[in-house]
Amino acid sequence: MSVDLVHIRQVMAEADCLYSNAEVEVAIDTMAAAINSEMADSNPVVFCVMNGGLIFSGKLLPKLNFPLELSYLHATRYRNETSGGELFWKAKPEISFIDRDVLIIDDILDEGHTLGAIIDFCRHAGAKNVRIAVLVDKTHDRKARPDLKADYVGMPCVDRYVFGYGMDYKGYWRNAPGIYAVKGL
Template identity: 70%
Template sequence: MSIDMGAIKAVRKEADCLFTKAEIDAAIKKIATEITNDLADKNPIVFCVMNGGLIFAGQLLPLLDFPLEISYLHATRYKKETTGGELFWKAKPEVSFIDRDIIIIDDILDEGNTLAAIIQYCQHAGANAVYTTVLLDKEHDRKAIPGFSANYTGLTCPDRFVFGFGMDYKGYWRNAPGIFAVKGL
């Protein structure tokens, strides 16, 4: 499959910047303060949801100045597409959840199917409690569970297709230094 790199570059050039790096940094600091206040004495295991949560986790974790364990999991519904499908586990966690508090770090809460499935997995694996944090929560009425939200949210965005700071457009632009909305999507 050949990728039209000109088209990929054009998407970034034409995109609307929704949040700058400075705005994202401020949101991450706010989340870190909230998590520290609530969970510093819980001995949590922190899971980064790959690949989207990687950049957010890399910025958040150094701000959590208390003992914790770090791991990752990889579950996706997008597989480089612009619409979600069935949940696909690329890598399940390999640590014990029994009687542990869990923090899940993900990039975005869109419909919530992926995050809800991860929470359920952790609960069934014996977690004491599961907390979630997302950099971005998308505003719309299509949440998988009415009223579903993350415990800690950085920013709220309109119902548009976004990329940057961990979120991708067809596998690209996770590295964009802000959060951008694709023109027309």
């Protein structure tokens, strides 16, 4: 499959910046303070949802000032496309979280299919309490489960196709230093 880098560069050139790098960093600091306040004594297992949660986790984790165990999981519905399909597990967690508090760190809560499946997996595997931290919570009425809410949210986001800080456009621009919306999407 050949990638049209001209198109990929054009997407970034035309994108709308929704949140600057500085605004994202402030949101992460605020989330870290809340997590420190609420989870410091819980000895949690923290899961980074790959690949989207990688950059956000890398920014958030050094700001958490309590002991925790870190692992990752990789479940996706997108596979470098712009719309989701069936949930696909690329890597399930390898650390036990029976009777443990779990904090799942992900880039975005959109419709919630992937996060919902991950929460169900953790609860079924014996987690005592499951909390969710997302950098972006997309505002719309298409949530897969109306009761699915993130415990920690960096910032709300309009209902557009967004990328940056771990979120991608066709596998690209996860490294964008801010949150951007694709023109026309």
